[in-house]
Amino acid sequence: MRTRITELFEIEYPVICGGMLWLATPELCAAISNAGGLGNITACNYNSGEELRAAIQRARQLTGKPFGVNISLFPSMRLTEEVFDDFFRVCAEERVKAIEVSGRPAVKYLQMCRQAGIKMMHKVGAVRHALNIERLGYDAVISLGFEAGGHPLSDDVAAMVLLPRIVESVKIPVISAGGIVDGRGLAAALTLGAEGVLMGTRFIATRECRVHSRIREELVKREEHETALVCKSINLQGRALKNELALQILELEEKGIELADLVSLMSGQRSLKAWQTGDVESAPLMVGQSVGLIKETVTCRELLQSMVKDAREILEKNLARFEG
Ligand SMILES: Cc1cc2nc3c(=O)[nH]c(=O)nc-3n(C[C@H](O)[C@H](O)[C@H](O)COP(=O)(O)O)c2cc1C
Incomplete structure (x- = not known):
């Protein structure tokens, strides 16, 4: 399955794990990347740039495939501006494949990241923010629907409307997030113009996610x-x-x-x-x-393979279904 997103991140399937505080660890990250998607290490799991570096290096021991780092630039009681500076610097030094930013745009770090060859994506919940992200020079934008777990933007627009609105408004590739767990969601997102999907909730109910x-x-x-x-x-x-x-x-x-x-x-x-x-x-x-769509716990490999297989079948068969 090739899209501008699989090409950008050099991955097999256009399926990405979003930042998940405490849960997006090197182990889960590597399992997703080894399964053909883009795994994620969430920087805010750590208290310093050097702790993040150790996590990146741990993931590299577990996978030779590309993965990304999430850096959430929301106001934090625990992490200072200096720690955020260090997170970006370490990602640049380690030349990670991608950074997923949420919260305010990473204006002050963009040039350094681009020089290090990092592909930058940003999570938004509004067309005006998507346009700003494109203008700033990000490589991709994530359309985050209101149904998403985590922090959906207070504009409260659901994915079914937000995604096509963002797709028609920007030229950079769009990734759809919010409400996706399976091949049906992937097929729907591709149909609405997305070139990849990003999931959080579904990955919690995988065998490799370290939860009770x-x-x-x-x-x-x-x-x-x-x-x-x-x-x-x-x-x-x-x-x-x-x-x-x-x-x-x-x-x-x-x-x-x-x-x-x-x-x-x-x-x-x-x-x-x-x-x-x-x-x-x-x-x-x-x-x-x-969460209402999750019916079983599976491995990341099973999840990604079934998503892609089902999405392909849906996209191929739908035309036949509606022909007279
Ligand atoms: C447990 C959990 C923790 C999350 N933590 C973060 C985070 O630290 N930073 C961030 O940008 N997004 C975070 N998110 C949001 C996800 O990256 C993603 O945007 C969202 O889960 C997509 O919607 P879905 O849950 O319907 O798949 C979190 C989501 C979950 C479920």
Whole structure:
């Protein structure tokens, strides 16, 4: 399956793993890249550039294939501007294949990354942001629909509308994210003009993702209406599993909670512990509406191969289906 995205990242299949705090580790990254997609190491898992460098080197021991690094430029309580500078510098020194940026554009780092040969992509939730990313000289743009796990933009536009709007507005290749878990989603995204897909939630329910088995079991059980949009009141909305903590946050937000109280409830350390211990109720567990489409735990190789096979069949057979 060849698109401008497979060519840009030199990968077999146009399937990319998005940044996933605590979960996108060198091991998961290598499993996805070895399966023919583009794996991801999430820089914010680490506290320094040198820790990130060690993770990049670990992934290189596990795969000879290309992979990317996610750097989320959202306001952080834990990471300083200097650490972000180091993340980009280390990626350039290590000449990683790609960087996926989210939050504010990586203006101050673009030239250094391009000189190091890194392919740059940025996650956006609006046409105006996609146009800006293209103007800044990024290589690709990720259209992030409102149904996505993590932090969808507060414009609240779902992928079915956002993706074709961005495709018709820019010339650089567009990657679709939000709501995709299988070959049907891949076929739909390609049909709407995307040249690749980026997924988060689906990769949590793979064998190589280091979460407690209870988490995977829970994701298989949960339906598409069981996510909640938290922290909208502080302009940092996140889509998470509807659990006791998410309901508590929504209630507090309605009452007008203080930012400091919200920060402690949403702390990354809570999520880290929950992914590891399998506590599905008392931490923010970021997942998208696509959770309703996950029916089993598979390996990354099984996932990517079935996605591509099913998408091909759908794209080939659909024409025949509608002919008289
Ligand atoms: C558990 C989890 C953690 C995430 N953490 C990050 C992150 O640290 N940085 C980021 O840019 N996106 C993050 N995301 C968003 C994903 O990269 C991706 O955009 C999103 O999951 C796509 O939607 P989907 O979940 O429907 O596949 C996270 C998503 C999940 C599910």
